[in-house]
Amino acid sequence: MSYPGRQAPRAPDLRTLDAALTECRACPRLVEWREEAARVKRPAFRDWEYWARPVPGFGPPDARMLLVGLAPAAHGGNRTGRMFTGDRSGDALVAALYDLGLASQPASTHRGDGLRLHGVRFTSPVHCAPPAHKPTPAERDTCRPWLVRELELLHPTVRTIVALGAFGWQALLPVLAAGGWRVPRPRPVFGHGVRVELRPLRADTAPLAVYGCYHVTPRNTFTGRLTPAMLRDVLRTAAREAGLATR
Template identity: 45%
Template sequence: MSFEKLENEVTSCRKCDRLVEFRQKIAQQKRKSYMNWEYWGKGVPGYGDINAKLMILGLAPAAHGGNRTGRVFTGDKSADFLFKCLHHVGLANQPNSDHRNDGLSLDGYITPAVKCVPPGDKPTSEEKENCEPFLSREFELLKNLQVVLGLGKIGFDSCLKFHRKFHPIKLKDYQFGHGVRYELPNGLVLFGAFHPSPRNVNTGRLTFNMMVDFLNRVKKEL
């Protein structure tokens, strides 16, 4: 299995009826400010350095971000905040992630746990399970992986659920929180961070300085 083949499988997947219907509905209706865009409207694969030591694991593509542009954390407010921080600490070559051909280079690999946009950003348990094989293959393909950064609880827990297939991991022993660090039985380091959503950023739950300080900690592990 190559990354190219995996990407093709993700973009052609139609396993979850609810997600397929929703992603296509968003792509057809569009947001007024993006009426000239041809929305992606398909599953959104991960991207970045396939030799990466770092995986950044988020929730799902945003309705008018990844579902529009075809690249996760691209073209939305969460992306604006995240890449400003990643660039500040030297993990990205530019402070913006606008579209698939914007020249972005990432010192890491970034992917959503759920590859299609879910209504209300809330995938069902079945939808998360349907997407799990894609994430499993990403873990298997990233041969140099040392650190996983889970953005939000779903991303964080998705890493644990994959690894408990091979190790006696109990989720209750790995409590999610911003800045938490755990070493998994296979030596992989798992960090947790608040998701850079507009809600978290606008309320001050997550600030630029908080994220930069945290990313500098992560970077020291690489």
């Protein structure tokens, strides 16, 4: 059994889960890549000491809305040690959350910058930066126990999930099936603004609404495929359904 398969189910809380996750070396290709990025660095970050480890989720342990991306960026989260921090994707997402009153500040630059999320948590199906932003199916599956356990620990409070991009959507659905929700068959197809309601399989689990949203990649935000207004609309709708107050 892999390290995630052994360690994730044992975690009694998110703090313990995140600590165990940061020690993971289960995927040799990802370990090599994240550490190479930290050695080579980008010229703009030559004075940084890179995190270069798996990047845990970020946000309160009683979050009502979960945002699921793809994986940390080699010179973003892999550098700063925090999801959606230090890159343009994080800039766009945190600015939108701030506009809605769901983040304490409009920028996410480093772990000690004081950012707090209100009722929202960031996570991803793959916790190490992958080459060319493309984890393999085997790497995704090896990493899956972390997200399964994260959802189990969040299930008392989480009511909505926003999947950022098709990869996050596709990786999320089997996790939800394993975590106590009934996923329709055939599985719902990703699309921006798509909403799917999942009924619980267990008496102690509430229904869950899953929303699709184009990923906040520079390619999407710079070309206008995903505008700030489009992003805010999906986040606002999902947050309000989760019972969070927004502007």
